[in-house]
Amino acid sequence: MTNDPAKMSCAEFQAxxxxxxxxxxxxxxxxxxxxxxxxRALLADLETIAEAARQLLPVxxxxxxxxxxxxxxxxSEDGDTNSSLAKAAPTTN
Amino acid sequence: xxxxxYPSTPPEGTSPGVEVATPPPAPATNRxxxxxxxxxxxxxxxxxxRAQTGDHQAFAHLYSLHKRRIYSLCxxxxxxxxxxxxxxxxxxxxxxxxxxxxxxxxxxxxxxxRLAINVVLMQLRKKGLSLISLDEAMEPVPEEGPGRSxxxxxxxxxxxxxxLALERAVADLPAGYRLIFILHDVEGYEHNEIAxxxxxxxxxxxxxxxxxxxxxxxxxxxxxxxxxxx
Numbered sequence: 580m581t582n583d584p585a586k587m588s589c590a591e592f593q594a595x596x597x598x599x600x601x602x603x604x605x606x607x608x609x610x611x612x613x614x615x616x617x618x619r620a621l622l623a624d625l626e627t628i629a630e631a632a633r634q635l636l637p638v639x640x641x642x643x644x645x646x647x648x649x650x651x652x653x654x655s656e657d658g659d660t661n662s663s664l665a666k667a668a669p670t671t672n
Numbered sequence: 673x674x675x676x677x678y679p680s681t682p683p684e685g686t687s688p689g690v691e692v693a694t695p696p697p698a699p700a701t702n703r704x705x706x707x708x709x710x711x712x713x714x715x716x717x718x719x720x721x722r723a724q725t726g727d728h729q730a731f732a733h734l735y736s737l738h739k740r741r742i743y744s745l746c747x748x749x750x751x752x753x754x755x756x757x758x759x760x761x762x763x764x765x766x767x768x769x770x771x772x773x774x775x776x777x778x779x780x781x782x783x784x785x786r787l788a789i790n791v792v793l794m795q796l797r798k799k800g801l802s803l804i805s806l807d808e809a810m811e812p813v814p815e816e817g818p819g820r821s822x823x824x825x826x827x828x829x830x831x832x833x834x835x836l837a838l839e840r841a842v843a844d845l846p847a848g849y850r851l852i853f854i855l856h857d858v859e860g861y862e863h864n865e866i867a868x869x870x871x872x873x874x875x876x877x878x879x880x881x882x883x884x885x886x887x888x889x890x891x892x893x894x895x896x897x898x899x900x901x902x
Contacts, residue, residue, distance in 0.1 A: 596882060597879050598878060601881070621889075625885045627833060628857075628889060629885065631838050632858045633857075634835045634838065635835070635838065635839065635854075635858045640740050641740070641743035641757060641760055642757065645743075646732065649735065650732070652761065653728075653731075653768050
């Protein structure tokens, strides 16, 4: 184990990588990365994956009948508490 | 008949979930296009106000506005359609119970989103996620050591990732890894927020996210270069 970042092994650098990335440090400027093609490629891939994750925002609609199940459950609960959805429908604007 | 398999929790205070102190902190908003950071539109604000007084049609309107986001969140977090439907139902049932306690300290979409996450986390905890996946992820596993990700430069990703391939790879992640990845990289929560939600350390959150990305990298490389596996 070395204290000199430039002389780190790949294993030592990668052991620190979660903390470096998680702390928002620019890991691409790390002395080890500058001289290590493998770790540079790894870092680039991890950044690409994180960037691609933004493509995964909502795209899926629930099934059409889900609302009817929810509505039924709400009415059941309201019945249990002696309240009524029909009565509680003020439309003040 | 209601289809939820999950027991309900009593409405308490203004918190959307049982584990989170009130009010829930707003998640990270470092993505300028993130929907939950936007102010609710006037129609939503009107529906919200009416739903808080018990207007069923207004609540139905809120459901229509947020169903896609909540269902997608549940589906990605559990990776199972039937469970995602049940969890979506439970999230909106809890919303119905607690909507009157919403005071506008954060955006409604943020509050609802956090409520849904808590519903999912409760279910995952019941299935033993925190005792298995989170702890497991902290244990050094030989084949997942730092050296595992070494690879020849020609095996690196191209810089663009097919969305469907990524969806599949995320779905195949172990539950603990998937959870952290979804919360951080997709939903935009910070490690301190995730640590609070999952009752783990910030270091644990960072470590799991890193391992999740490493697994995704391996899966995506295998997917794009199948000949490399032979």
